[in-house]
Amino acid sequence: MKRNLEKILTRYYSDVLEKETVETLWAEIIDKNKGLFKIDNIPFYGPKFSCGDIIYAEYDNYEERLTFRKVVEPSGNSTIQIIVMDENLDFQKLRNEFKNLGCESEATGGIIL
Incomplete structure (x- = not known):
């Protein structure tokens, strides 16, 4: 629908x-x-x-x-904002961890929501 x-x-x-x-x-x-x-x-x-x-x-x-x-x-x-300061952090891995917890996320320019 x-x-x-x-x-x-x-x-x-x-x-x-x-x-x-x-x-x-x-x-x-x-x-x-x-x-x-x-x-x-x-x-x-x-x-x-x-x-x-x-x-x-x-x-x-x-x-x-x-x-x-x-x-x-x-x-x-x-809505929880996470600002990633470490350039070496695996951004997508962090988002996947949230997804596994049942949390949706969006990302822009080093910020995960």
């Missing part, structure tokens, strides 16, 4: 990057008329929500797209 997904824009301060950050996330439509969506991927830089959370988003005229406003129902999931 094909899921109905939308891209949601978020703006937040990232403790990892130490600056305001813009990110777009995929979200499953729960009730578009009420602005309810379920986050469907892992946020990269540390906002206050996680994959599976139900959020409220609305169209923002300035951004010209659906924009995150607040978490409506937390999923109980957590």
Whole structure:
């Protein structure tokens, strides 16, 4: 069955990057008329929500797209960021260890989520 997904824009301060950050996330439509969506991927830089959370988003005229406003129902999931400083570390092996524990991960530029 094909899921109905939308891209949601978020703006937040990232403790990892130490600056305001813009990110777009995929979200499953729960009730578009009420602005309810379920986050469907892992946020990269540390906002206050996680994959599976139900959020409220609305169209923002300035951004010209659906924009995150607040978490409506937390999923109980957590996003943990690991910054790999050791260039010799087997990045994929570490991700596989998380996978074996039942944890999904995404990676970008030395950061594992």
